Amino acid sequence: MENIGALAILLAFCFAIYALLGSVIGKLTQRPFLIQSGQRAVYTVWLLVTVGAGVLIYSIMQGDYRLAYVWETSNKTMPIQYKFAAWWGGQAGSLLFWSWLLATYSAVVTFQNRRKFREMMPYVIGVMMSVQVFFLILNAFVASPFRLLVAGKGVVDLGDGQGLNPLLQYWTMVIHPPMLYLGYVGFAVPFAFAMGSLITKQPGEEWIKTTRRWTLVTWLFQSCGIVLGSAWAYAVLGWGGYWAWDPVENASLLPWITGTAFLHSVMMQEKKGMMKVWNMVLVSSTFFLCIFGTFLTRSGIVQSVHAFASSPIGQYFVWFLAIGISATVYLLLTRLEFLKSEAQLESVLSRESSFMFNNLVLLASCFSVLWGTLFPVITEFFMNEKISVDKPFFDRVNIPIALFLLLLTGIGPLIAWRRSSFDSLKRAFRWPTILGVSTAVVLMALGMRHVYALISFALCAFVTTTIATEFWKGASAIAAKSGQNLIAAMIELTHRNTRRYGGYLVHVGIVIMFIGYTGAAFNQSKTVELAQGESTQLGPYTIKVVGYEEGEESNQYRWDRVIVDLSKNGEHLSIEKPERRFFIASQTPTTDVALRRRLNEDVYINFAGTGAGNNVVMQTYIFPLVSWIWIGFLVVLFGTLVCLVPDKKKLVFPRMEVVETGVGHVKPAKV
């Protein structure tokens, strides 16, 4: 069976090369048959990679432990969903998953545009297939998932496998990697269209229009992946953090930051034909950062809690990145004339300049994260000594940047496109500023002294007010004209311009998430060793050990747990059971924390181990407002989905004709 899988991947590699060459040569020599055959090859590649992936999944499900990959990532006792997740649980499988997603995207893009973009499509296919060829090289020759562990040794049954890393056997981990990968791989599509447009010097913004939804969906997948990863770290790793600035976490954040910058700056190009070079740079950076992220995750070049094996795969990525970036830079430099802006910035006090600021700040954040992530590699290269920068560095740099971005989120909607006079700005800023400052004053009066927290909450109030005002003003204008009630008018308003108002909803979600992040300023923690019957106090909570249990779960893992009575100000709240697990097949210990989630704060108890006698060691935490992060993300998700809804049909604008070109007068034509 594995032979079929390996053959399918090898054939896919050949057909991907053919698709690349067929499309491009077909276009250059004007041979429609060759172009068509190149397009067909894209579907063939998808079919073959699907066969390869199908064989791997079948082998995992059947427990064919002769295959090294199956033996490393699954075992008999694993539930079926984790067996399926084993597809992307290890190096070779996850690279095959990358390939499969890219093949699927390529096939969908080719099918969707089979009757469009005669000039551009062969090159779009060419770019996508170049990436595909690279990953298929890895799948076929470097990290094959079909390598036999006992080839030629006459062994037919290895009994059982090691199993998936127990830390990854958690529900968010089943979804988190596919989400991130859907995001990573998805950016290949806008990148390919951008390059296709650049190669063929397409006039207009067709590539942006075509890939608008792709970009948004891709960005959403990345966001989902990052937040699911945070939720997993919070609930599983036992230290209560949701973000540790680990290199692999950073790797997922980098393309998200540039992708976010792209989503904003692309509006300038659509609206005014500005920032064309910048958008090309951003979409290319995002794509290459996605590849770079995969490289960081898979090469083991930097130390990470995501303990993936160190492997020689890194050099292939370095070559791919070097060639890809050089080709992109060359294309950009040779086509700068074609990317000239059609308009200029008219005033510093305009929406355009707020977008530019937003882009610069996002870029600064991206650079700081990249610098911090690569610092160990850079120091090792120049000083022969690995020096890592830690969480405090990232926090010190990125918290002010994030707060400034939050401020811009509030300022943007208040400023009109093109220009805003100082007077109208004064009017627009009055209420949001009053509410923002009042929030800070009230919180100070209540005893809050943490500077960043005060700024953050004030900005949250400021941004919320600006967005609420936007909705209220717009809906009132519609309600006054149509006689609808305010809620119906708000829906109508959103439906008329889903991207703008959906975007505002995304900003509301970000504000809610910021409230959650700010809660970290007030975390409390305590590590204690307690005997049965003893208790400890953490803030208003009393944590009392009332029992201890141990057992085994269906031959998969052994567990022991502490029974804890949790009360607040003397009032009993609940019985909590923090647990330790020891996975038998992989001989790996994990923890299953007790987590009492509430809107105001989470109580988090981790059973860390046993001390002298029968004492238990427990790490106890209070994490204020963490739930707001997850709720905020749901709002972000909803807002993004709103952005994806097509706008309500526009009112017909009167047809115009030029009267005096010299002074630029236009008048409605006779209809």
Next chain:
Amino acid sequence: MVILASAVALIVLTVAFTFLIRDTDIPAVAPVSPTHHLEERRAAIYENLRDLQFEYRVGKLSDDDYQQTKLGLQKELAGVLAEMDRMKSTAPARVAQDVVEEPVVPTCPNCGSKFPASMKFCGECGKAMA
């Protein structure tokens, strides 16, 4: 044996699918007007004008800002329309060939409903189609 047969079948199938292409398999690509990008630009400016009007109505812009921005957009629009006129006049044959190739769909001038065959009266609103 089964594995070998499957491997051969996989190769034959994929090669046949990729390389056996008939004339009819090549999709007709919709012609693109040479002024397409200008039409897009024009639509974007109309959109900007609509936006501007709405923002003015909700009180986000002063009278002066509104007038200035409107004038700027109209100038831009005039430039785009003039460029479209220039392109159409310099390459009339090409434009006609590329744009007017699409079959004419009978459309009601009153309500805009489209019909597969020409009709005297609109099946939707009842008004005369001619």
